[in-house]
Amino acid sequence: NAGVTQTPKFRVLKTGQSMTLLCAQDMNHEYMYWYRQDPGMGLRLIHYSVGEGTTAKGEVPDGYNVSRLKKQNFLLGLESAAPSQTSVYFCASSYPTGKGTEAFFGQGTRLTVV
Amino acid sequence: AQSVTQLGSHVSVSEGALVLLRCNYSSSVPPYLFWYVQYPNQGLQLLLKYTTGATLVKGINGFEAEFKKSETSFHLTKPSAHMSDAAEYFCALNTGFQKLVFGTGTRLLVSP
Numbered sequence: 001n002a003g004v005t006q007t008p009k010f011r012v013l014k015t016g017q018s019m020t021l022l023c024a025q026d027m028n029h030e031y032m033y034w035y036r037q038d039p040g041m042g043l044r045l046i047h048y049s050v051g052e053g054t055t056a057k058g059e060v061p062d063g064y065n066v067s068r069l070k071k072q073n074f075l076l077g078l079e080s081a082a083p084s085q086t087s088v089y090f091c092a093s094s095y096p097t098g099k100g101t102e103a104f105f106g107q108g109t110r111l112t113v114v
Numbered sequence: 115a116q117s118v119t120q121l122g123s124h125v126s127v128s129e130g131a132l133v134l135l136r137c138n139y140s141s142s143v144p145p146y147l148f149w150y151v152q153y154p155n156q157g158l159q160l161l162l163k164y165t166t167g168a169t170l171v172k173g174i175n176g177f178e179a180e181f182k183k184s185e186t187s188f189h190l191t192k193p194s195a196h197m198s199d200a201a202e203y204f205c206a207l208n209t210g211f212q213k214l215v216f217g218t219g220t221r222l223l224v225s226p
Contacts, residue, residue: 004157033212033213040123040219042216044216045214045215058213095212096211100165100166100208103212105158108155
C-alpha cells in the first residue's frame with residue numbers, strides 16, 4: 001500500500017519555466033490537498049479538492065493551478081515559476097467522515113527556482 | 115479566524131527528560147486538533163488527535179496531549195525523551211473538509 005505518492009521528489013527550475021507536480025493516492029480518498037512548507041511558517045494550504053472534477057483555493061493560491069481529473073490524482077501546476085515559489089510541496093489526502101479524520105501526507109517535493 | 119500558535123521554534127532536552135511542546139489555538143467552533151511529526155526529509159506523520167470526549171489523548175511513541183478548553187491549549191508531552199524523538203512537530207487545527215491550519219512548528223533537539 002503506497003499511500004500518497006508525489007512525483008518528482010526534487011526539481012530545479014529557472015525563473016519563468018513551468019512545471020507540474022503529480023500526486024497520486026491509492027486509498028480511495030475523496031479529499032486531496034496541496035500545501036507548501038517554508039522555514040518558520042509551517043505548512044500553508046495552496047489548493048484543495050473535495051472530489052473528482054472539483055477544486056478550490058486555499059490560503060496561498062496565487063501562481064498555482066490545479067486539476068483533479070481522476071479521483072486518485074491531484075496535479076499542481078506552476079505557470080511561470082518565480083524564486084518565491086522555492087519551497088517544499090506536500091500533497092495530502094483524506095476522507096469525509098467528520099472533522100476528526102486525519103490527513104495522510106506524501107513525502108514531499110523539494111522545488112528550487114533560480 | 116481560526117489559528118494555531120506554537121510557542122518556541124526550538125526546544126532542547128536531554129535524553130530521559132520530560133518533553134513539553136506548547137500549542138494554543140483560536141477557534142469559534144469546537145476544535146478538532148492534531149499533532150504531526152516530521153522527521154528529516156520526510157512527510158508528516160500523525161502523532162495523535164483530539165476530536166471530542168476524553169481530553170487526555172494518547173498517541174504513538176509514548177506521546178500524549180491534553181486538551182484544555184479554558185486555556186485554549188493542546189500541549190504535547192512525553193515523560194522521557196529518546197534520541198529518536200528528534201524531529202519537527204506541528205500542531206494543526208481542522209477548519210473544515212479536513213483542511214488544516216498549522217502552527218509554525220517546533221524543532222525538538224535531544225542531547226545524550
